[in-house]
Amino acid sequence: MSDTPPRPLPRHPGVLRRMTTRGREEEHRTATPLELFFDLCFVVAVAQAGRQLVHALAEGHPGHGIQGYAMVFFAVWWAWMNFTWFSSAYDTDDVLYRVVTLVQIAGVLVLAAGIPRAFDAGDYRAVWFGYLVMRLAMVSQWLRAAFSARGAERRTALRYALGVFLCQVGWLGLLFLPAHAKAWLFLGMAVCEMAVPVWAEHGQPTGWHPxxxxxxxxxxxxxxxxxxxxxxxxxxxxxxxxxxxxxxxxxxxxxxxxxxxxxxxxxxxxxxxxxxxxxxxxxxxxxxxxxxxxxxxxxxxxxxxxxxxxxxxxxxxxxxxxxxxxxxxxxxxxxxxxxxxxxxxxxxxxxxxxxxxxxxxxxxxxxxxxxxxxxxxxxxxxxxxxxxxxxxxxxxxxxxxxxxxxxxxxx
CATH class of the missing domain: 1.20.1410 (I/LWEQ domain)
Structure with missing residues (x-):
């Protein structure tokens, strides 16, 4: 008989499954077609940011172009990061999980559509709304994970949900603050965003897979x-x-x-x-x-x-x-x-x-x-x-x- 371990059977999405964490030692843990589709759609936003950077640099406005690119790219990259680490720890692949992920994809497409106005006129309304769609979907995923967990694991999931929600509220400043203050808001909110995982996983890390x-x-x-x-x-x-x-x-x-x-x-x-x-x-x-x-x-x-x-x-x-x-x-x-x-x-x-x-x-x-x-x-x-x-x-x-x-x- 062959000593090769059997390959896992393909997973088929059920309507609703219990969202349990996946282990870091799990074998055959690879990217799923849904994750690859997610990445592909995010590159649309990356392309929009790059295109606006080209226009700004070619017109001789490097300061404006680099600042706008840094802000918009952070929004795209961070939303991608949120889903990537979550899906590495909690990938149930049921119907609800797939639908919520597709909602996140719709959000990034709205964000991508708003990037030109954010660059040209400092109008972040479409960018913020697209981000809101993605982040609310992400919050719902964390709340679902918390509902299925107990003890320290539940506290970790609830911290993530609370941190992501509060940060999204903080980004409202892009809609109301004057132009010269938006760069400072970005710096402060970027620090807050990156602090959320450190705070949330203190004491009980999630089961992301290296x-x-x-x-x-x-x-x-x-x-x-x-x-x-x-x-x-x-x-x-x-x-x-x-x-x-x-x-x-x-x-x-x-x-x-x-x-x-x-x-x-x-x-x-x-x-x-x-x-x-x-x-x-x-x-x-x-x-x-x-x-x-x-x-x-x-x-x-x-x-x-x-x-x-x-x-x-x-x-x-x-x-x-x-x-x-x-x-x-x-x-x-x-x-x-x-x-x-x-x-x-x-x-x-x-x-x-x-x-x-x-x-x-x-x-x-x-x-x-x-x-x-x-x-x-x-x-x-x-x-x-x-x-x-x-x-x-x-x-x-x-x-x-x-x-x-x-x-x-x-x-």
Whole structure:
């Protein structure tokens, strides 16, 4: 008989099930089709935020564009975070659970529709209402979990429900405060939002699954990078159709593609789920992905700005247009190293690869129209160096292991 454990049978949604927590040691815990659909719909909002960032940067308004992008992207990312961690701990997959999740998807689509007005006129009504739909659905999920739980687990679920609801009330300030005060409200509310999980899980953590969480973050990274490729492709196509300047655009397209390919390789170079052991480690890693996702999406926006500048459509010079790409790429490298890769690197040489590469990518900003291509070449070399160093380290480890075995057998 085969020693391979039987694969679990596909789950079929019942009308209503008891919402019980899932264990962290559960086998075969992978992303569900509903979660993948959820991620795909959220990328619509990410694309809207990136598009507005392109317009602001190309018009020469970096302060306005970066501030608006940071605020809107946080709303999208945090709503995605709320569902991702909840679904890792409480995925009943019954009819009610699916309907409430689809309501959350509807909310993010409303939010996405309101992003242009939030950027252009500071009108956050549609954004706030879309967020309200998502958060009320999230509160109902936590209340349902609390109804099915007992003791400390119930207190955790109730704390989540209360914290999410109070934070949503706090976001009302976006509708009534003057424009200059909204940035300060955002900072305060962002801190409150991120404090809710820390407070709620104090004493009784939820049953999130390390491998499942790592997979969900990895899948969303892929989707965001895919959106970046799509945005850059559309920009190149439009520029070629209007200007037929392929010689000018080819270095930008090639360099941008190298950056995106390298970003994928760098992110997935280490098995990060092995480090997600405690809540503190997992929360710091999860919160750091605000910069990972945001910079990954901003790479595509930067490529679009560089293309518009090269074809004369942007109202900025070459240097700031190049910086739109290089700063985003360097931020991605540095953040991935800080929260993700450095835990698997050994020795000063391996540890220094990504920080040094990030600095070199920033230096490429001074390369004029070849800045994006130069940054892409640096990113590609970074991957080659990383692969080479890892292979050498693995070979050294194998030699040490073999030597140890020979010594043990000889003695």
């Amino acid at each position: 491998h499942h969480i790592a997979e969900r973050y990895g899948l969303f990274t892929i989707i965001v990078l895919g959106e970046t490729v799509s945005a850059a492709t559309v920009a190149v196509q439009s520029a070629v159709d209007e200007h037929r300047g392929l010689g000018t655009l080819l270095p930008i397209a090639a360099g941008g593609l190298l950056i995106i390919f390298a970003a994928y390789w760098i992110y997935f170079a280490v098995p990060i789920h092995l480090r997600l052991i405690s809540n503190q480690q997992a929360f710091l890693w999860g919160y750091g992905h605000y910069l990972v996702f945001g910079s990954a999406a901003a790479i595509g926006a930067g490529i679009e700005v560089a293309i518009e500048e090269a074809t004369g459509k942007a109202h900025i010079a070459t240097f700031p247009a190049s910086a739109c790409v290089t700063v985003a790429a360097a931020l991605f490298m540095l953040t991935v190293w800080l929260i993700h890769s450095r835990h698997q690197k050994r020795g000063p040489v391996q540890q220094s690869v990504l920080p040094v590469s990030a600095a070199l990518v920033l230096a490429c900003t001074f390369a004029g129209r070849l800045a994006v291509l130069a940054a892409g070449c640096v990113a590609a070399v970074t991957v080659v160096v990383g692969v080479t160093l890892t292979a050498r380290r693995n070979a050294a480890d194998r030699r040490e292991t073999a030597s140890g075995r020979e010594t043990a057998s000889g003695s």
